[in-house]
Amino acid sequence: MELGNVNEKVSEILSAIADFLEMKGENVYRVMAFRKAARTIAGLPRRIESKEDVIVLPGIGKAIGDIVDEILRRGTSSLYEELIEEIPEGVREFLQIQGVGPKTAFSIYKSTGASSLEELYELISTGRLKGTGNLKEKTIEKIYSGIEKAMEKKKLLRLDQGYTIYTAVKDMLKNIPYVEDITLVGGLRRGKEINSDADILIASKEEERLKAIIDDMDSKIDIKIVPPEMFPYYTFLYTGNNIHTKRIEEMIRDKRIFNSEEEIYHTIDLQYVPPELREGIGEIELASEYNLPALISPSDIKGDLHIHSLWSDGTANIIDMASACIKRGYRYMAITDHSASLKVAGGLSPEDIREQHRELELIRDKLDGFTILKGIEADILPDGTLDMPEEILKSLDIVIASVHTKFRMEEKEMTERILKAISNPYVNILAHPTGRILLERDPYKVDIEKILKFAGERGIVMEINSSPERLDLNETLIREGKRLGVKFAINTDAHSTNHLENISYGVITARRGWLEAKDTVNTYSINDLFNIIRRR
DNA sequence: GCCGTTTTCGGCCCGACTGTTTTCAGTCG
Numbered sequence: 001m002e003l004g005n006v007n008e009k010v011s012e013i014l015s016a017i018a019d020f021l022e023m024k025g026e027n028v029y030r031v032m033a034f035r036k037a038a039r040t041i042a043g044l045p046r047r048i049e050s051k052e053d054v055i056v057l058p059g060i061g062k063a064i065g066d067i068v069d070e071i072l073r074r075g076t077s078s079l080y081e082e083l084i085e086e087i088p089e090g091v092r093e094f095l096q097i098q099g100v101g102p103k104t105a106f107s108i109y110k111s112t113g114a115s116s117l118e119e120l121y122e123l124i125s126t127g128r129l130k131g132t133g134n135l136k137e138k139t140i141e142k143i144y145s146g147i148e149k150a151m152e153k154k155k156l157l158r159l160d161q162g163y164t165i166y167t168a169v170k171d172m173l174k175n176i177p178y179v180e181d182i183t184l185v186g187g188l189r190r191g192k193e194i195n196s197d198a199d200i201l202i203a204s205k206e207e208e209r210l211k212a213i214i215d216d217m218d219s220k221i222d223i224k225i226v227p228p229e230m231f232p233y234y235t236f237l238y239t240g241n242n243i244h245t246k247r248i249e250e251m252i253r254d255k256r257i258f259n260s261e262e263e264i265y266h267t268i269d270l271q272y273v274p275p276e277l278r279e280g281i282g283e284i285e286l287a288s289e290y291n292l293p294a295l296i297s298p299s300d301i302k303g304d305l306h307i308h309s310l311w312s313d314g315t316a317n318i319i320d321m322a323s324a325c326i327k328r329g330y331r332y333m334a335i336t337d338h339s340a341s342l343k344v345a346g347g348l349s350p351e352d353i354r355e356q357h358r359e360l361e362l363i364r365d366k367l368d369g370f371t372i373l374k375g376i377e378a379d380i381l382p383d384g385t386l387d388m389p390e391e392i393l394k395s396l397d398i399v400i401a402s403v404h405t406k407f408r409m410e411e412k413e414m415t416e417r418i419l420k421a422i423s424n425p426y427v428n429i430l431a432h433p434t435g436r437i438l439l440e441r442d443p444y445k446v447d448i449e450k451i452l453k454f455a456g457e458r459g460i461v462m463e464i465n466s467s468p469e470r471l472d473l474n475e476t477l478i479r480e481g482k483r484l485g486v487k488f489a490i491n492t493d494a495h496s497t498n499h500l501e502n503i504s505y506g507v508i509t510a511r512r513g514w515l516e517a518k519d520t521v522n523t524y525s526i527n528d529l530f531n532i533i534r535r536r
Numbered sequence: 537g538c539c540g541t542t543t544t545c546g547g548c549c550c551g552a553c554t555g556t557t558t559t560c561a562g563t564c565g
Binding site: 027028029030031032033034036037058059060061062063064098099100101102103104136137138139142341342343344345346404405406407408441 | 537538539547548549550551552553554555556561562563564565
């Protein structure tokens with residue numbers, strides 16, 4: 001088994017088992033147990049070595065422990081093998097189609113034998129899905145449009161998926177002596193949240209030899225090999241968008257040999273433009289005045305203000321989350337579990353909150369120089385009220401509000417709903433303000449301009465959600481918000497200690513939005529942060 | 537499948553929405 005990927009592999013097999021069991025109509029709690037175990041293991045900060053490492057974890061007992069043990073020993077599980085004997089692995093892809101769940105996926109396979117999105121697409125295109133199983137016209141239509149989206153999605157890469165590929169390629173090539181340098185270029189290096197491929201640039205004098213090695217790589221990897229002396233120039237050329245690179249190229253004329261990317265900009269008397277800014281939207285003018293924003297960097301972050309724990313749907317307890325934050329050099333974190341109405345996420349009732357606070361008091365005393373803020377991620381109900389009584393909100397250090405239900409409201413309604421919620425004097429932060437899930441769910445219809453304006457005027461902090469699946473706000477909205485005087489919080493919305501690492505995606509997105517440290521409240525000291533929050 | 541400080545069996549995760557179901561099954565968040 002590949003080093004470092006053990007947890008992911010175990011987690012992947014467990015979640016496949018969950019999917020297959022669900023398709024077969026197994027007891028939902030058994031299914032949930034596998035799914036939860038998969039999530040817990042994926043979120044662990046340490047590589048699991050043995051059964052003993054996992055059976056101590058919440059939600060993992062002897063049965064799943066034995067399965068993990070088997071995967072660790074032989075790389076797979078006999079339960080998993082039995083299941084894919086019955087249902088081909090490709091049938092799981094059907095679950096990615098909007099509106100298709102385990103039951104429909106299984107019945108499509110049973111009645112047609114289709115075992116991949118492409119096969120299913122072919123069946124529908126040629127009208128052969130009609131009359132099979134109990135699928136009627138409207139459902140088939142829905143599947144048809146969903147399947148195109150799902151196939152499209154298969155071709156695209158989120159930021160995290162792109163980095164994973166890059167890391168793997170880098171690892172693979174690191175011991176080849178004639179690979180002199182390697183870098184990410186293209187949209188991924190600029191931090192774009194969705195890309196069609198991972199553009200990678202390699203410096204080598206032995207293009208042909210190298211080509212033979214990288215020839216059969218994934219279609220989503222685009223590798224270019226250039227002579228080492230040209231590496232800085234091509235790094236520049238393949239990184240910026242067209243507008244940016246064309247303008248710079250006109251300025252540098254025919255010169256191609258540089259010692260570094262920095263030198264390219266300095267040669268033409270420009271300030272060095274960081275990759276995230278190379279979008280051709282005014283950065284060159286600012287660079288010519290040496291007046292680019294002093295972009296925020298990961299080391300500016302002093303704390304995370306949106307963190308879940310075992311109290312709701314997180315997979316780690318509060319003390320473990322705190323330790324992980326301290327390890328990152330943070331000075332504070334806010335525990336913001338879900339509130340009561342979000343039943344699926346184990347939302348906390350007012351009584352739960354009081355109990356959680358008793359635990360927090362105990363932990364607080366043990367942590368020197370690190371502050372845990374008592375918080376909540378309160379659900380914004382359809383009418384714009386929060387599902388937490390005022391007396392609880394009053395007792396908290398920080399209140400995050402967010403929408404988790406009724407996504408399909410009309411724009412006017414949704415805008416009013418959110419405005420009402422952030423008018424609540426106890427609300428400090430609006431979390432994931434557009435609700436999008438990249439490649440899965442569109443943002444809800446909302447007049448975001450109006451929200452940003454209101455937030456700017458009233459001192460509501462807008463969240464940049466660092467989860468690579470969300471990354472809302474995007475760079476355009478961040479710039480717009482900044483113009484309207486909005487302050488931001490770059491949060492991870494961590495549900496496990498591993499998720500804290502996602503902060504880098506939030507920071508790169510903030511940089512694309514031209515943010516500086518001072519625009520972001522979680523770069524402030526705890527006292528300054530408290531001052532901002534208390535002003536509400 | 538997991539869990540338990542009155543339980544080793546019997547609860548866990550629920551409500552809204554949608555489609556073709558005339559009384560509910562499947563999906564989603």
